[in-house]
Amino acid sequence: xxLITCPDCGPRDEAEFVCGGATHIVRPPLTASDAEWGExxxxxDNPRGLLRERWRHAYGCGxxxxxxxxxxxxxxxxxxxxxxxxxxxxx
Amino acid sequence: MKYSALAxxxxxxxxxxxxxxxxxxxxxxxxxxxxxxxxxxxxxxxxYYLAKNHGVTNVAVIERGWLGGGNTxxxxxxxxxxxxxxxxARLYDFxxxxxxxxxxxxxxxxxxxxRGHLMLAHSRHDLESMSRWVNTMQMHGIDAALVSREEVGxxxxxxxxxxxxxxxxxxxxxxxxxxxxxxxxxxxxxxxAASALGxxxxxxxxxxxxxxxxxxxxxxxxxxxxxxxxxxVALAAAGHSSVLARLAGFRLPVTSYALQAMVTExxxxxxxxxxxxxxxxVYVSQSDKGEMVIGGxxxxxxxxxxxxxxxxxxxxxxxxxxxxxxxxxxxxxRQWAGIVDVVHDSSPIIGPTxxxxxxxxxxxxxxxxxxxxxxxxxxxxxxxxxxxxELAEPFQLExxxxxxxxxxxxxxxxxx
Ligand SMILES: Cc1cc2nc3c(=O)[nH]c(=O)nc-3n(C[C@H](O)[C@H](O)[C@H](O)COP(=O)(O)OP(=O)(O)OC[C@H]3O[C@@H](n4cnc5c(N)ncnc54)[C@H](O)[C@@H]3O)c2cc1C
Ligand SMILES: [Zn+2]
Numbered sequence: 373x374x375l376i377t378c379p380d381c382g383p384r385d386e387a388e389f390v391c392g393g394a395t396h397i398v399r400p401p402l403t404a405s406d407a408e409w410g411e412x413x414x415x416x417d418n419p420r421g422l423l424r425e426r427w428r429h430a431y432g433c434g435x436x437x438x439x440x441x442x443x444x445x446x447x448x449x450x451x452x453x454x455x456x457x458x459x460x461x462x463x
Numbered sequence: 464m465k466y467s468a469l470a471x472x473x474x475x476x477x478x479x480x481x482x483x484x485x486x487x488x489x490x491x492x493x494x495x496x497x498x499x500x501x502x503x504x505x506x507x508x509x510x511y512y513l514a515k516n517h518g519v520t521n522v523a524v525i526e527r528g529w530l531g532g533g534n535t536x537x538x539x540x541x542x543x544x545x546x547x548x549x550x551x552a553r554l555y556d557f558x559x560x561x562x563x564x565x566x567x568x569x570x571x572x573x574x575x576x577x578r579g580h581l582m583l584a585h586s587r588h589d590l591e592s593m594s595r596w597v598n599t600m601q602m603h604g605i606d607a608a609l610v611s612r613e614e615v616g617x618x619x620x621x622x623x624x625x626x627x628x629x630x631x632x633x634x635x636x637x638x639x640x641x642x643x644x645x646x647x648x649x650x651x652x653x654x655x656a657a658s659a660l661g662x663x664x665x666x667x668x669x670x671x672x673x674x675x676x677x678x679x680x681x682x683x684x685x686x687x688x689x690x691x692x693x694x695x696v697a698l699a700a701a702g703h704s705s706v707l708a709r710l711a712g713f714r715l716p717v718t719s720y721a722l723q724a725m726v727t728e729x730x731x732x733x734x735x736x737x738x739x740x741x742x743x744x745v746y747v748s749q750s751d752k753g754e755m756v757i758g759g760x761x762x763x764x765x766x767x768x769x770x771x772x773x774x775x776x777x778x779x780x781x782x783x784x785x786x787x788x789x790x791x792x793x794x795x796x797r798q799w800a801g802i803v804d805v806v807h808d809s810s811p812i813i814g815p816t817x818x819x820x821x822x823x824x825x826x827x828x829x830x831x832x833x834x835x836x837x838x839x840x841x842x843x844x845x846x847x848x849x850x851x852x853e854l855a856e857p858f859q860l861e862x863x864x865x866x867x868x869x870x871x872x873x874x875x876x877x878x879x
Contacts, residue, residue, distance in 0.1 A: 373772060373773045373774065374772070385774075386772065386774055387774040390763070391763055391764035391765075393718065393765070394765075406864045406865065406866075407864040409864075410716075410863040410864035410865075410866075411714075413807075413863075414716035414806075414807050414863045415714045415715065415716045415863070416705075416714070416715075416716070416717070416718055417705070417709070417714065418705035418715070418717055418718050418719055418765065419705075419706075419709075420703070420705075420706045420719075420767045423765055425764070425765065441764075443719070443765050443766055443767045443768070444766075444767045444768055445768070446766065446768060
């Protein structure tokens with residue numbers, strides 16, 4: 373069971389959140405080829421290790437935010453707001 | 464040694480000391496025609512069909528743990544072919560037909576039990592979608608049939624069929640040829656038969672990188688026991704496919720999730736079919752040992768930890784008890800998870816990769832046990848001939864650029 377610290381509400385049980393998958397994915401320009409567009413929509417790094425992803429406090433304040441989490445230990449290394457970059461969060 | 468009743472009888476006279484090892488455990492050679500990474504069902508079946516169908520026997524399967532120790536030995540053993548799209552129906556029914564003869568083919572009892580697969584309808588909308596699915600499946604030659612509430616009661620009397628049930632049962636649909644098979648036996652049977660045909664099975668040997676030629680083509684693998692050269696390399700590593708792809712220099716449209724399952728203490732026969740409820744995502748069958756085998760939905764965040772979260776386990780068990788109130792006094796004996804390789808359309812990828820010389824079989828997600836014979840057969844075909852098997856042609860990586868998905872996730876909506 374993970375304890376996730378919502379930036380607005382503080383530490384809460386994992387069951388209050390939903391995961392939105394990998395974050396910081398940059399949308400390609402409209403001139404992108406089908407292959408580039410497919411990459412953007414479907415291809416993921418899917419690392420065994422540190423992953424940056426989005427979570428939403430669905431059964432709380434409803435806000436989206438970013439989490440840096442280890443996919444083997446599930447340890448949460450950093451939590452930072454949607455508009456922050458990983459560097460800005462000191463991670 | 465051929466397994467038979469006679470061999471058992473002979474064994475009885477020799478205190479059962481007559482049994483040879485089921486497969487050889489050789490030292491890896493310096494080079495093979497084909498190296499398959501991953502000793503789960505799909506990798507082992509591919510090795511077997513390479514030797515059996517194509518005469519390619521200079522083959523090694525390289526497994527970092529033990530054979531069948533991944534999802535193949537962790538799944539809930541449901542086999543069925545009631546998929547919605549013609550491409551999937553063809554592929555999965557081909558697998559089911561191979562399963563129907565697999566015990567004889569491999570001379571290994573895979574304990575196929577065609578006890579049927581029953582999907583419940585909890586609402587009028589469920590009933591309407593199911594009649595559409597059943598019509599489509601029947602047109603593809605799949606033995607799917609609608610069943611009434613009374614028939615559901617006859618197939619699974621332990622269900623709560625009262626109108627006041629939390630999830631009222633209005634009927635459902637059933638595939639009679641579906642059922643379960645012993646998962647370990649499928650891995651062991653393919654392993655033994657492949658080894659007998661000359662395939663080397665190398666366990667406890669992690670693949671840590673790839674050997675490449677000047678043009679970027681794969682010419683072998685780096686392993687914990689040194690480099691091994693190969694004419695062609697195939698990845699059959701399920702939830703670890705992305706890790707290997709990254710080592711080989713490409714990405715995949717895959718996310719790895721934990722899928723968990725659990726079993727109760729064994730009891731007398733109480734459930735003679737596989738039951739799945741779309742309302743809860745829960746499905747239950749009774750093992751030949753008598754345990755209730757219970758599965759449900761994914762833990763919906765990326766994970767490489769082979770354990771499920773308590774929150775999902777709790778909701779799966781709550782769903783089980785809503786369906787089968789009489790199971791409330793059973794104790795759960797074991798709970799575990801496997802790391803499954805989920806793609807956007809819940810359909811597999813079987814074919815070449817962007818890296819020359821490197822092929823892949825992955826994307827089975829929560830439901831690839833039932834497909835092992837077909838996944839192995841079609842992977843062996845492309846490895847031996849360089850051309851995709853016609854059954855695998857629709858299941859290529861290109862579909863993630865073309866958008867030509869076979870979206871089973873959004874179709875019949877049955878997982879596993
Ligand atoms: C709980 C659960 C329930 C399921 N229920 C069903 C079901 O009822 N019906 C159904 O059809 N499917 C089911 N599935 C899905 C099914 O188990 C899988 O799709 C199928 O077993 C995949 O087989 P595989 O051979 O591709 O992978 P695996 O059996 O996982 O084999 C991959 C192998 O690759 C090895 N490997 C990984 N990395 C490396 C490396 N670097 N070097 C060497 N080896 C490596 C792993 O150790 C592993 O043994 C379920 C899965 C789970 C987890
Ligand atoms: Zn919050």
